[in-house]
Amino acid sequence: KQAIAALPAVSQFAVAGAFDLAKATSLAADAQSALGLKVKDASQNLKNLTRVTDVLVKANTLANATTEQFSRALTTKAGTAIKIVNKEIEEGVAVLAAFADQGIKAENAGTALNIVFRDLKTKGLKFRGEWAKLGGVFDKNTGKMRHMADIVESLEHHIAGMSEEASHAALKTLGFADKSLVFTQALIGMSGKIRDFEKNLKKAGGTTDKVAEKQLKNLADRFTIARQRVNEMMIELGEQLVPAFETVAVLIEDVGAKIGEL
Numbered sequence: 001k002q003a004i005a006a007l008p009a010v011s012q013f014a015v016a017g018a019f020d021l022a023k024a025t026s027l028a029a030d031a032q033s034a035l036g037l038k039v040k041d042a043s044q045n046l047k048n049l050t051r052v053t054d055v056l057v058k059a060n061t062l063a064n065a066t067t068e069q070f071s072r073a074l075t076t077k078a079g080t081a082i083k084i085v086n087k088e089i090e091e092g093v094a095v096l097a098a099f100a101d102q103g104i105k106a107e108n109a110g111t112a113l114n115i116v117f118r119d120l121k122t123k124g125l126k127f128r129g130e131w132a133k134l135g136g137v138f139d140k141n142t143g144k145m146r147h148m149a150d151i152v153e154s155l156e157h158h159i160a161g162m163s164e165e166a167s168h169a170a171l172k173t174l175g176f177a178d179k180s181l182v183f184t185q186a187l188i189g190m191s192g193k194i195r196d197f198e199k200n201l202k203k204a205g206g207t208t209d210k211v212a213e214k215q216l217k218n219l220a221d222r223f224t225i226a227r228q229r230v231n232e233m234m235i236e237l238g239e240q241l242v243p244a245f246e247t248v249a250v251l252i253e254d255v256g257a258k259i260g261e262l
Contacts, residue, residue, distance in 0.1 A: 034079025058204035063097035076110030123175030
């Protein structure tokens with residue numbers, strides 16, 4: 001029942017993402033599952049799936065990565081990491097979009113986001129005193145991880161004006177391991193973009209259908225152009241063959257006349 005209800009949405013996702021139905025099904029369903037958005041109720045499951053596909057297609061229009069690369073990032077640890085820290089898909093994919101603009105995409109982006117979220121969670125608790133000077137990792141009222149754009153902005157202010165060596169040392173005092181520090185530094189300077197990406201992704205509803213319709217229109221336009229070119233070619237070919245046909249016709253008439261005489 002879920003599969004039948006989801007088929008139209010997956011079909012549109014396949015057209016919008018320019019991949020076959022089997023790949024579309026795998027990418028969309030796996031991303032939805034990784035985010036914890038797969039539910040038993042067919043109607044709600046379809047809404048969740050559509051939300052996922054709209055965000056993935058919209059991300060492709062905003063950042064330097066394909067719909068498939070964003071999907072693969074979610075299915076490679078990123079989706080689970082987003083779910084564990086209780087963040088919405090739009091905020092998580094906004095961070096992936098920021099990574100994409102830094103050349104970190106697909107599986108690499110999924111791994112990077114997982115490492116950053118994991119270290120923020122553990123180091124924010126272990127080095128609570130140091131993080132408190134920056135506003136902390138967790139919201140004091142809700143206990144949830146602060147918005148990623150806010151955390152990144154705090155880090156930007158923390159190391160503003162420092163040399164590369166000094167900024168590296170300052171970030172190390174917050175508990176970052178070398179591996180996670182590389183990915184965290186890729187986000188520093190991107191807080192504004194993360195906010196913009198998330199703002200646009202929250203308005204992604206209907207994006208899959210719009211892009212799919214545009215793709216189909218472009219395909220129809222290409223078929224129209226192809227037909228026109230074929231017609232033009234046939235007309236040109238016909239013009240070139242007319243003299244030959246006329247010669248053949250004359251020969252046939254001559255042969256017919258001679259046969260008649262016999």
